[in-house]
Amino acid sequence: MAHTSTKVLLMAALMATAACTKKPPKDLPPPPPTTGDQGPSSGMDTGGATSTTVPGSAADFKDKVGSDTVLFATDSYDLDGESRAILDRQIQWLQQYPNVRVTIEGHCDERGTREYNLALGDRRANSAKNYLASRGVAASRISVISYGKERPAAMGSDEGAWAQNRRAVTVVIEGAR
Amino acid sequence: MRLKRLFCVIAALGAGTAAHAQDAPPASTAAPAPAEGQRLRVDITGGISSPMPIAVPSMPTPAIASTAAGDTAALGTRVAEVITNDLKNSGLFNPMGPAASGTVSFGQVTAPEFGRWTSTGVQALVQGFVQANGDGTITVGCYLYDVFAQSELTRQGFVVQPAAWRRAAHKCADTVYTRLTGEGPYFDSRVVYVAESGPKNNRNKRMAIMDQDGANHRFLTNGRSIVLTPRFAPNQQTITFMSFENDRPRVYVYNVGTGAKRLVVDQPNLTFAPRFSPDGRFILFSMAVAGNTDIYRVPAGGGSPQRLTTSPGIDTGGSYSPDGSKIVFESDRSGGQQLYVMNADGSNQQRISFGGGRYATPVWSPRGDLIAYTKIGGGFAVGVMRPDGGGEKILTKGWQDEGPSWSPNGRVIMFFRTGQGSGKADLWSVDLTGVNERRVPTPLDGSDPAWGPLLP
Numbered sequence: 034m035a036h037t038s039t040k041v042l043l044m045a046a047l048m049a050t051a052a053c054t055k056k057p058p059k060d061l062p063p064p065p066p067t068t069g070d071q072g073p074s075s076g077m078d079t080g081g082a083t084s085t086t087v088p089g090s091a092a093d094f095k096d097k098v099g100s101d102t103v104l105f106a107t108d109s110y111d112l113d114g115e116s117r118a119i120l121d122r123q124i125q126w127l128q129q130y131p132n133v134r135v136t137i138e139g140h141c142d143e144r145g146t147r148e149y150n151l152a153l154g155d156r157r158a159n160s161a162k163n164y165l166a167s168r169g170v171a172a173s174r175i176s177v178i179s180y181g182k183e184r185p186a187a188m189g190s191d192e193g194a195w196a197q198n199r200r201a202v203t204v205v206i207e208g209a210r
Numbered sequence: 211m212r213l214k215r216l217f218c219v220i221a222a223l224g225a226g227t228a229a230h231a232q233d234a235p236p237a238s239t240a241a242p243a244p245a246e247g248q249r250l251r252v253d254i255t256g257g258i259s260s261p262m263p264i265a266v267p268s269m270p271t272p273a274i275a276s277t278a279a280g281d282t283a284a285l286g287t288r289v290a291e292v293i294t295n296d297l298k299n300s301g302l303f304n305p306m307g308p309a310a311s312g313t314v315s316f317g318q319v320t321a322p323e324f325g326r327w328t329s330t331g332v333q334a335l336v337q338g339f340v341q342a343n344g345d346g347t348i349t350v351g352c353y354l355y356d357v358f359a360q361s362e363l364t365r366q367g368f369v370v371q372p373a374a375w376r377r378a379a380h381k382c383a384d385t386v387y388t389r390l391t392g393e394g395p396y397f398d399s400r401v402v403y404v405a406e407s408g409p410k411n412n413r414n415k416r417m418a419i420m421d422q423d424g425a426n427h428r429f430l431t432n433g434r435s436i437v438l439t440p441r442f443a444p445n446q447q448t449i450t451f452m453s454f455e456n457d458r459p460r461v462y463v464y465n466v467g468t469g470a471k472r473l474v475v476d477q478p479n480l481t482f483a484p485r486f487s488p489d490g491r492f493i494l495f496s497m498a499v500a501g502n503t504d505i506y507r508v509p510a511g512g513g514s515p516q517r518l519t520t521s522p523g524i525d526t527g528g529s530y531s532p533d534g535s536k537i538v539f540e541s542d543r544s545g546g547q548q549l550y551v552m553n554a555d556g557s558n559q560q561r562i563s564f565g566g567g568r569y570a571t572p573v574w575s576p577r578g579d580l581i582a583y584t585k586i587g588g589g590f591a592v593g594v595m596r597p598d599g600g601g602e603k604i605l606t607k608g609w610q611d612e613g614p615s616w617s618p619n620g621r622v623i624m625f626f627r628t629g630q631g632s633g634k635a636d637l638w639s640v641d642l643t644g645v646n647e648r649r650v651p652t653p654l655d656g657s658d659p660a661w662g663p664l665l666p
Contacts (some may be wrong), residue, residue: 108546119418136457143633146570146584146612147438147658148483148496149540149547151459152503152524155480159501167593178457179498181481183436190631 066177067206070188091205098122102186103161104197108190110156112164123203127170137161138202139179140186142195145182162199216472223419250334250356252302252391261304262390265332266294266356266483269350270319275342281374282348286340289350292335292379293386295423299389300622301646306332319353333357333449336386340375344370348372352382354389364389374427377665384664394577394619397422400662401615401624402440402449403637405429406655410633414655417451417464422617422661424651430464439613440464442662443486450474450484450493461495463510475508475515483526486510487554494518496526505539505556518556529573529581530554531597538562538572538581538597549583551597562599569611576663577620580642584612584625592625592640605644613657618664624650626657629663 086092096141097099101123103116112120127133139158158177166172187194219574252262269286279285287308293306311330314323319337327335335355342348347369354363366385368378377398384395399422406444408414417437420427425501430449431437440451449464453471461474461484474493475481492507497515503524506515519525522575523543530537538551538653547570549563563569567587574581580594585604592614593604610628617624624639650656 053296143610143628146527146547146586146590148526149542150525150568151480151482152498152587153437154497155498155503156501156524163501176285178459183413183438183454185411185633188633190633 054117089133091207092128094123094126094133094205101203102200104196105157105201107144107195107199108153109199112160116161120123120161120170124165124168124170127165127174131174134174134176134206136137136176136178136204136206137165138184138204139177139202140184140198140202141182142198143156143182143185143190144195146181150181151179154181157199157201161203219379230244249388250359261302262334263304263306263328263330264297264334264336264386264390265306265311266290266297266308268308269338269340269538270314270316271342272316273341277348277372278346279341279348279375282340282342285348285372285375286338286551289338289340289375289379289382290336290562292376292423292425292475293383296380296383297387298389299423299646299648301641301648302387306330318623319351322355322360322602324355325355327357334363334386334390336382345368346371348375348378350375350378350382352385354386366455376421380421380423393621395664396617396619396621397619398443398665399618399666400426400446401443401606401637401650402430402435402662403652403659404440404657405652406635406657414632418448418652418656419449420652427653430466430469439483439558439658439660441485441660443490444490444663446662446665450486450495452482452484457631461493463493472512474512475506483528485529487530490605494528494530494537496528505537507554518552519559525550531574532576532578536574536597538573538574539584540570547586548596549581549599562597563595564599565602573614575616575620579620580644582614582616582623592623594642596624603644605640605642606638606647608638611638613659615659615661615662624659624661626659628657 043171057081086096100119103119136156137158143154162177163173187197196202227445250343262657268290271282271286273282292344294305297303297305314337316497319339322335335357338352340348340350341516350368351412353365356363359629380398383397388395400419400647401422402419405416405418406413414433415436417440418432419430419432428566435453435455438452440449442449447466452461459480462471464471481495485494491510493510494505495508497506502522503526504517504519505525506517508515521543523541525539525541528539532533535554536551537554538549539549539552547568548561549569549572550558550559550561567585569583570586571579581597582594585593590610590612591604592606592611593602595602607626609630611625614623614625621642622639626635627638628635634655635653637656637659639650640647
């Protein structure tokens with residue numbers, strides 16, 4: 034499968050660059066930290082896998098899962114079929130890397146009042162979390178945070194932008210072993 | 211009308227300045243008592259009345275002296291300017307400020323030259339003086355005259371540290387305003403709010419404080435974390451607010467004097483929407499536990515939260531009645547956001563909003579007579595209703611007008627207005643009658659205003 038060949042490629046790369054060691058390292062080095070931004074993610078590009086993507090990393094999550102975001106209808110926190118399919122892929126990945134922890138962010142569009150939207154974002158994050166937990170991902174691996182309407186992904190004031198902003202985003206916490 | 215002969219010492223704010231009261235010295239010789247018959251009043255009860263023309267000339271000084279805030283002659287003009295702005299921004303007065311009115315002599319302050327003012331068309335006249343006292347303080351005298359009746363309506367004197375000269379001006383403006391409108395005072399007050407800047411998807415938010423006229427503006431947080439919904443404690447020594455610092459959105463209390471802050475509820479859950487009780491003993495807040503948000507209260511100094519709502523809906527945004535006995539809040543337990551009133555202990559929760567649409571962010575007027583809210587339906591608008599839910603009236607028109615907050619006299623509502631597309635928010639205010647909708651100028655954009663109580 035793609036996984037194995039990636040691992041082999043990576044090992045080979047390490048062997049080539051680790052000038053003084055004759056054996057491959059026992060443990061993979063920790064994945065490189067994400068950029069300094071501590072804020073929420075706004076979605077991801079579906080780039081192709083690169084030979085230096087570390088398995089179990091946030092970059093690997095993006096590569097393998099394809100989407101870190103599920104969307105919601107107005108005022109709703111229900112997961113539709115497409116959302117479940119995305120979460121199912123997240124679950125598969127999370128089951129392969131049982132030590133990885135994630136934060137699920139809940140977001141709203143700008144058409145709600147400030148405090149209600151914090152609560153609604155929390156509902157959305159928990160909705161995704163509960164789905165993951167119901168399918169075997171330990172709840173202790175999943176933290177939630179709500180951003181209400183504070184961090185939109187799309188900047189417009191139209192139906193298209195609002196739809197993109199009503200979302201729950203799964204963020205891999207880097208540095209966890 | 212009985213003359214007021216009352217000297218009032220304003221406690222200076224800020225660390226290190228002791229506040230002390232002084233016995234009121236007797237007033238000097240009186241001006242003639244005003245006529246009992248025709249009371250000069252601004253008509254505020256009807257529809258839109260024309261603003262009352264009123265003159266506010268520069269305030270002279272008996273002897274020019276320099277103070278920490280400039281010399282007393284210059285202060286006299288600045289005080290008159292602050293009063294002029296306060297009266298003008300209330301929407302109920304059409305003041306002729308010091309630039310248009312000119313100056314008066316010190317002797318004329320207690321013996322006005324009424325003929326000079328009658329010809330200008332003003333109905334009332336505000337005169338006063340600024341005097342440096344031997345102990346480093348200044349006295350601001352404030353006299354209000356009925357120009358037609360040629361009589362004094364009221365007088366007050368204020369002793370302050372020079373750095374607090376604006377407060378004396380606001381107190382004088384409040385004296386004039388209350389005497390002529392019959393409303394309570396509100397000019398000597400402050401607003402805490404969130405100053406905003408940056409792009410729509412990465413807004414920088416800083417807690418900030420300012421006088422209600424925008425002066426003495428100061429940032430209280432550095433913008434590294436999102437801060438939301440700050441509200442004063444009744445004694446204004448602390449502010450409760452919500453911060454996303456350390457990626458843990460929770461409620462804190464900020465000490466205005468020291469700048470230190472303290473976590474209110476040390477729990478991992480999301481806590482937000484905090485408000486003090488009118489007696490300052492409790493902080494009401496919302497907490498989201500496993501996807502369900504309810505309202506709690508906790509002793510202001512810390513302790514165990516007491517849960518007040520239990521519905522599976524989102525219950526949030528509690529605001530106390532001024533007597534502390536009841537709380538109005540919003541809940542979507544019936545399917546969409548509506549307003550509910552309950553006792554302060556959480557009992558007897560009753561829905562009060564039954565008009566079409568949805569209702570959010572309720573705040574109880576300090577006068578107790580009305581609840582302001584955000585009405586949701588084809589955009590947001592600010593409205594008021596009686597605590598029984600009747601008498602609904604929409605006061606504003608904007609794309610998104612949200613988050614009302616009451617002036618200390620329950621007469622003016624401040625809110626924030628967000629621009630469609632840009633997402634830029636600004637502070638605005640509107641009179642209870644729906645008139646005088648005006649932008650409140652801030653150095654950056656602004657949202658989440660909370661108007662503090664009258665300063666003592």
